[in-house]
Amino acid sequence: MTAKKLEIKNTESQGISTGEGSFYGSVLKFNLQEKKEVDQTRLPLSCYFKVKNHIELLSLGRNFHNSFKEGNRVFALTGFATSVDVEQTILGLGAYFNFDHGITCDLITPEFRNSEFTKLVKEDVEEKVKKWDNCSLDYHKTYSLTQYSITGLENIFKSVDLISFENILCDLFSKDNQAYFVALPDLKTIEDNLEFYYPILQHIDSVAISTELKKTKEKVLKKHMNYFEKSNIKIEGIILK
Amino acid sequence: MILKEKIERLIDESTLLNIPLMFKLLFRYKFVVMATIVFCLSVCSYLYTRQVEIYWSSIRFSNMQEKSSSPMDAISVALGTDAKDGGFNNSLAEEVRALRLSMDFTRNLVNKLMEKEYFDKMDFNPTNKKSDKFIVSELKNTCEGKEDCFIEAMVRLVPGFYSIEDPERTGLNFVLEVGTADKRTTEILLDVVAKAISASRLDTIRMGYIEQTKSAEKLVAKERVSLKEKNYLGLVKKKELLKDEVTNLQYEIQIHNKLLMENQSQLTIAEAKVQKANSIIKLGVDNKGLNTDKKRNFLREKIDNLSKDINALELIRISHSTREIDILNSLKKELRKSERKLKKLGNTRSVASLNEFVQKSKIKVEENEFNYRVFKGYALKASKKAVLLKEKSTGLVDSLLSTKTKLEHMRPSVNFLKALEAKVIQLKLLEITSTSDLKFDNFATFPVKTKKITRLMLFVYTVFFIVFSLLGVLCTRFLFDDNVYDEEDLKRIFPKVNVLGTAPTFEE
Numbered sequence: 001m002t003a004k005k006l007e008i009k010n011t012e013s014q015g016i017s018t019g020e021g022s023f024y025g026s027v028l029k030f031n032l033q034e035k036k037e038v039d040q041t042r043l044p045l046s047c048y049f050k051v052k053n054h055i056e057l058l059s060l061g062r063n064f065h066n067s068f069k070e071g072n073r074v075f076a077l078t079g080f081a082t083s084v085d086v087e088q089t090i091l092g093l094g095a096y097f098n099f100d101h102g103i104t105c106d107l108i109t110p111e112f113r114n115s116e117f118t119k120l121v122k123e124d125v126e127e128k129v130k131k132w133d134n135c136s137l138d139y140h141k142t143y144s145l146t147q148y149s150i151t152g153l154e155n156i157f158k159s160v161d162l163i164s165f166e167n168i169l170c171d172l173f174s175k176d177n178q179a180y181f182v183a184l185p186d187l188k189t190i191e192d193n194l195e196f197y198y199p200i201l202q203h204i205d206s207v208a209i210s211t212e213l214k215k216t217k218e219k220v221l222k223k224h225m226n227y228f229e230k231s232n233i234k235i236e237g238i239i240l241k
Numbered sequence: 242m243i244l245k246e247k248i249e250r251l252i253d254e255s256t257l258l259n260i261p262l263m264f265k266l267l268f269r270y271k272f273v274v275m276a277t278i279v280f281c282l283s284v285c286s287y288l289y290t291r292q293v294e295i296y297w298s299s300i301r302f303s304n305m306q307e308k309s310s311s312p313m314d315a316i317s318v319a320l321g322t323d324a325k326d327g328g329f330n331n332s333l334a335e336e337v338r339a340l341r342l343s344m345d346f347t348r349n350l351v352n353k354l355m356e357k358e359y360f361d362k363m364d365f366n367p368t369n370k371k372s373d374k375f376i377v378s379e380l381k382n383t384c385e386g387k388e389d390c391f392i393e394a395m396v397r398l399v400p401g402f403y404s405i406e407d408p409e410r411t412g413l414n415f416v417l418e419v420g421t422a423d424k425r426t427t428e429i430l431l432d433v434v435a436k437a438i439s440a441s442r443l444d445t446i447r448m449g450y451i452e453q454t455k456s457a458e459k460l461v462a463k464e465r466v467s468l469k470e471k472n473y474l475g476l477v478k479k480k481e482l483l484k485d486e487v488t489n490l491q492y493e494i495q496i497h498n499k500l501l502m503e504n505q506s507q508l509t510i511a512e513a514k515v516q517k518a519n520s521i522i523k524l525g526v527d528n529k530g531l532n533t534d535k536k537r538n539f540l541r542e543k544i545d546n547l548s549k550d551i552n553a554l555e556l557i558r559i560s561h562s563t564r565e566i567d568i569l570n571s572l573k574k575e576l577r578k579s580e581r582k583l584k585k586l587g588n589t590r591s592v593a594s595l596n597e598f599v600q601k602s603k604i605k606v607e608e609n610e611f612n613y614r615v616f617k618g619y620a621l622k623a624s625k626k627a628v629l630l631k632e633k634s635t636g637l638v639d640s641l642l643s644t645k646t647k648l649e650h651m652r653p654s655v656n657f658l659k660a661l662e663a664k665v666i667q668l669k670l671l672e673i674t675s676t677s678d679l680k681f682d683n684f685a686t687f688p689v690k691t692k693k694i695t696r697l698m699l700f701v702y703t704v705f706f707i708v709f710s711l712l713g714v715l716c717t718r719f720l721f722d723d724n725v726y727d728e729e730d731l732k733r734i735f736p737k738v739n740v741l742g743t744a745p746t747f748e749e
Contacts, residue, residue: 052747057742059741060745088746089744091747092747214724214726221587221734222735236739237739239742239743
């Protein structure tokens with residue numbers, strides 16, 4: 001598989017995310033350890049402080065960060081009822097990674113312009129275009145957070161051949177010192193459009209499945225679990241809604 | 242597989258059901274629980290309100306033969322110290338209880354009910370539903386006038402409206418309890434059933450006597466056949482005839498003997514007469530004697546006449562004149578003279594009469610001799626007949642004795658037959674005069690209106706209904722509920738998968 005995910009062996013980048021701790025103390029730690037090695041920008045995004053359940057976000061983020069420390073970089077989230085939910089979760093995790101640990105994050109959301117990213121992030125958001133030979137991808141960037149959209153990737157998939165698409169994906173997921181949060185649609189959409197999603201899945205290190213208590217069916221959860229386990233993707237865990 | 246796991250979760254080794262899980266489910270499916278409770282309450286309430294209001298009435302009755310009327314016995318029965326186990330006959334209790342199941346009894350009951358004027362208005366609703374109507378007139382309509390169909394329907398219905406509690410349960414007496422949807426129906430049914438029970442008991446008692454009578458009559462017939470084979474009646478008849486014959490013969494012998502005696506006497510008289518007549522005839526009569534006899538008769542007449550004259554004159558002597566006195570004296574004188582002459586002639590039997598007697602004897606001697614011969618001949622015949630009669634009498638007496646002996650041998654059988662016949666009569670008398678041994682109280686309880694399921698019972702039923710319904714609903718809901726409700730569920734379903742946390746939400 002040409003699009004096999006890249007091995008990340010930069011041991012220095014492992015040291016980047018050692019800075020755990022309280023919200024305020026972590027800022028100093030990153031400043032001392034990481035400023036010379038990585039071009040990371042801590043972003044005290046206002047949206048981060050607008051999270052209602054901050055304690056839960058810290059707990060959730062800590063779990064993901066632990067996984068990140070273990071070498072997983074590309075995290076997929078699936079099973080959410082709406083795109084709003086998954087976008088808010090990704091944004092929250094990105095904000096946590098960036099602000100608490102100074103890790104640059106790429107967020108791949110379902111929507112691009114109408115995404116929660118554009119609605120919630122107010123600070124210096126720039127819309128840029130990343131270009132390859134025959135195609136381009138719009139993205140939003142604010143400090144160390146970058147947002148792409150699945151729809152944008154889908155447009156690329158449609159405009160280029162599969163190898164080129166895989167190369168583009170490799171290019172996108174090539175940064176070894178940053179985290180990626182991919183919002184996957186529901187399993188049926190993935191299966192229906194497997195040619196597009198399969199290359200993306202190849203880059204995913206672990207997947208977290210959303211569960212809405214009292215609404216999510218056990219069968220659906222098991223189906224998700226089985227699917228990703230059989231796809232050789234690590235199950236990161238379950239995110240409660 | 243999931244279902245199996247869920248069943249395993251529901252079951253607990255010690256408490257059968259997983260109680261903590263049940264409580265958890267109770268709160269998890271609270272709307273279902275509330276709906277179930279409301280439903281159960283509604284159902285129970287509906288069932289309570291749609292019930293028929295039943296009028297209950299009861300009457301006590303007791304067994305007169307077994308039950309002592311003394312208060313001490315009743316107390317001992319109540320305390321359970323009676324050695325006779327309450328003093329009641331179990332077989333009677335069983336018989337009385339069995340009446341309710343007897344088709345004959347029920348048919349009889351229905352027939353008696355049909356005789357009541359109120360019968361068409363009676364309500365025999367067995368369903369405990371107000372809405373269902375079981376008025377007799379409507380039942381008749383459903384059978385379209387077929388009496389057999391109607392009676393069958395009534396026979397099926399009626400036993401359900403009364404019960405007979407035996408003394409073992411009630412303590413002292415039998416209790417007949419009737420409950421129908423109509424007060425008047427209850428009263429009538431109670432009355433009819435009570436009378437029918439009493440009559441049935443009487444029939445049973447009579448049936449016992451009838452059976453005994455039949456048995457005794459069979460024995461009587463058997464004994465009679467046996468005696469008939471031995472010709473008992475013939476022997477009795479023969480005995481009576483022989484008795485009569487012997488009696489008649491005895492009488493005949495007596496008469497014959499009497500006649501013989503009389504004949505003997507007459508024979509003797511005739512013989513004497515003949516001898517006397519012959520001797521007088523031999524003696525004969527002279528003329529002198531005849532003249533003297535004439536003088537004597539003349540003097541007797543003269544004396545008699547003179548005596549009459551003298552007596553007549555003496556009666557009127559006060560007014561007698563001298564002349565009359567002279568006449569009286571001369572008459573007296575003449576009387577004395579005549580008496581002296583008669584005395585001289587001798588006052589003996591009249592020779593004239595003797596002569597006359599002789600003359601007559603001469604005339605009758607032939608007749609007497611004829612009579613004598615006749616009497617003598619009769620005497621000879623009578624003697625012979627007497628011998629014959631004696632012989633005949635001996636034969637009859639022997640025959641009579643033989644017959645009596647035979648009858649004597651039959652006496653035990655005859656006595657047994659007589660005893661049996663007496664027994665039959667006694668049993669028939671008992672059959673006619675027997676009365677029921679069940680004594681019903683004079684007054685039944687006043688009909689009390691209740692529902693079959695009381696409020697307390699309904700409350701208990703409702704509680705059970707709700708509990709079991711909830712268990713059923715919760716278990717079913719749990720078994721077929723595929724949703725994930727909490728972290729515990731997640732950890733149970735996916736033990737190796739971590740729960741990372743809660744998804745963040747942002748303020749707008």
